[in-house]
Amino acid sequence: MRAVVYTERGDSSVLELVEREVPEPGPGEVRVRIVRAGVNPTDWKFRAGGMGELAFPEIVPGQDGSGVVDAVGPGVDLAVGDRVWTMLAQHQRPGGTAQEQVVLPVANVTVLPDSASYDVGASLGVPAVTAHRALTTSEDGPSRLAPGALDGLTVLVAGGAGAVGNAAIQLARWAGATVISTVSSASKGELATAAGAHHVVDYTAGDTVAAIRELATDGVDLVVEVAPAQNIRLDLQVIKPRATIAIYANNGGDEVALSIRETFSTNARFQWVLLYTVGQAALTAAAEDITAALADGAFGVGDDHGLPLHRFPLERTADAHAAVEDGAVGKVLIDVSEA
Template identity: 65%
Template sequence: MRAIAYSETGPSSVLQLVERDIPQPAPGEVRVRIVVSGVNPTDWKARAGGAPGRATPFPEVVPNQDGAGVVDAIGDGVTGFAVGDRVWVFLAAHERPTGTAQEFAVLPASRVVHLPDAAGFDLGASLGVPAMTAHRALTVHEGGPTRLGPGALEGRTVLVAGGAGAVGHAAIQLARWAGARVVTTVSSPEKAALATAAGAHHVVDYRADDAARAIRAVAPDGVDQVVEVSPARNAALNAAIIANHGSISVYATDGGTEMTLDVRHHFSLNARYQFLLLYTVGDAALAAAADDLTRALESGALPVGEEAGLPLTRFPLDRAADAHDAVEAGTVGKVLIDVAAG
């Protein structure tokens, strides 16, 4: 089978197209014929490592955490799957040597999820890290909910920072599906159009508007939940718009790794900062996200593509390095790798 692999960290040029034997699933594992592989920022960052030339965690690594395809073989003890099932996968390369940038991937059955018939492989490969992160960000408020579904966020106002990004896009869609009023911040009219297409009720261009005033205009009592990509840059804004008992869910460090908070102000609001990293949230949170995302998929709540607010940029498998470079360069939307025909 064809696979993309690297044996030392560094720039995208360390990625090589290689031929490898088709792996066999062990007990508890599922083999998936990958149709589309999704690329996330953590994929290129793991490949780049702390410095070029440093050792990889395994002698050879196949990158990319997310993907979608068809079940090809099933290991002993696995139930709930059959050969031919359409599936999406997540955290394929987490603490494992091989991800989805290959024609066949073997994963624990717990990281394989049925893909509803109405959902295409592009959509399946776009879930994983961004959608599950968004789910977690929306389910850590002190007043709940811990699960998402229609009505779960009824009466809440959610602010999504960076609504044109992959996590922001999923957060807008999930919050709207769950009944929230959704506000988002963006940095350009083009990104505003994407956030609107994703389903945001109100879009604020923070470069052109007084963001705090614009948000307070539509949420005079404050924002109940913030899905935050840039805590350092947005700390003052969040302090200005967060509601009493509001929650700020931080999933990235764009704009810096240190922030300054007015402790007394946050005391008075009973505000909560919740930091989250999908790779360490635990199996229960991952399983809950997978279940809720499946229901959202079944209801048609998570479309992708430019018309849905998430442009797709795609590359063939032999140009996986270009795909990594595109994500590193900040390509708006989702970068996909076509591995095989559907």
Template identity: 70%
Template structure:
């Protein structure tokens, strides 16, 4: 089978296409014939060596994917031929989804709803599950998402045109929240509107505090934050008492100045979201909820859902990584099979 691999960390040029034998699933494992491999920022950061040492001498990148089960190990409640999505394929393992067949633990696989595309299956992992976690850890808020679960609550999504921001908008809207998002320009505003945001604010030209307070006089219940170093002072002005700032990335810097008195007076909660160490039960609940949203028409990919798709071939895995690293707007997918 064909596989994209790297044997040292570095820029995208370390990725090459090779022929290798497919693995065999052991107890509790499943092998999937990969159709789509999703590329996320975490994938190029791991490849670049920004997240520690390599998991093995040869690594196949990419955490997320979708395809068809073609072999199962002992004790696995899946069937050959099942159409599935894959999450965290390369976490603490050297075998990601940028290959024609991948072996993963069965708990990192979910069955796609009938009619769901492999494209949307490859977007569930890092983007949608990160968004789900950000929306389900607030005080007084739901631990699960479903229609009406966030009714009466206001969610502010920073960076609504990104993959996680897009997922947060869609899932919050599906769950009944009033959704506000901030973007940097008209093109991204169109994408955030397509995703379902009720109110889209250009932070470069609009008074975000005034506009958010106009929509939600008491402030937002949850802020889904991608750039805390830049936005924390603003977030604290937009958060309602006992609200939650859910931080899932460090765009714009690693350090956040925090004024204690003005912060604790709001009873603000800071929820850090790092998908790899989310408790297994919460991870499975997230998968189940996102699958329900897909089946219900509440979560999708493509222009009509505010997330353009950018397709690359398996031979173009390095180029796909570069696209994400360079800030491509939309979801980067590798077409491993037709």
């Protein structure tokens, strides 16, 4: 089978297309024939050495993917032929989704509804599970998402044109929230609106705090935050008491300064979100709720859903990584095999 690998840290040129033996699943494992693989910022950051030394002598990148089960090990309730999507395929393992066949623990594989495309399945994993976690850890909010779970709540999504922001908008809208999104341009505002945001605020054009407060006079209940170093002061000015600021990235800087007195008055909760340590219960809940949203037709990708797709064949995985690293707006996918 064909696989993309790297054996040293570096830029995308360290990625190499090779032939490897087809792996066999063991107890509690399945083998998935990957149709589509998703590329996330963590993929190039791992490859570039931003997470430290390489954990294995040879690594196949890719946390997210979609495909078809083509072999199962003992003790597995999935069947050959099941369409599935993956999460954290490369976490603590050398083999990710940038290959034609991958063996994964069954806990990392979820059935993909027949109504959902492989493009959607490969776009879930890191973005959608991150968004689910951010939306389900607030003091006054739900621990699970479903229609009506966020009724009466207002969610502010920073960076609504990004993959996690897009997923947060779609899931929050499905769960009944009023969604406000901040963006940096009119074109990105169009993407956030297509994703389902009720209101969009261009933070480069005027008083952002005043604009958000006009839309949410009592304040917002939950912030899904991508750039805390830049936005934390704004967040504190637009939240209501006991709100949660869920932080999943460090765009714009690694240091956050807090005014103790100003923060005291909010009774705010700061929730840090990183999928690798959220625990299996949170991952399982996210997989179930996201799949329910898919079955309801409430989650999609492509221009109509505010997430343009950029496609590359497997042999151009290096170009796919470079596109994500260069800040491509939308979702970068790798076409691995025929559906």
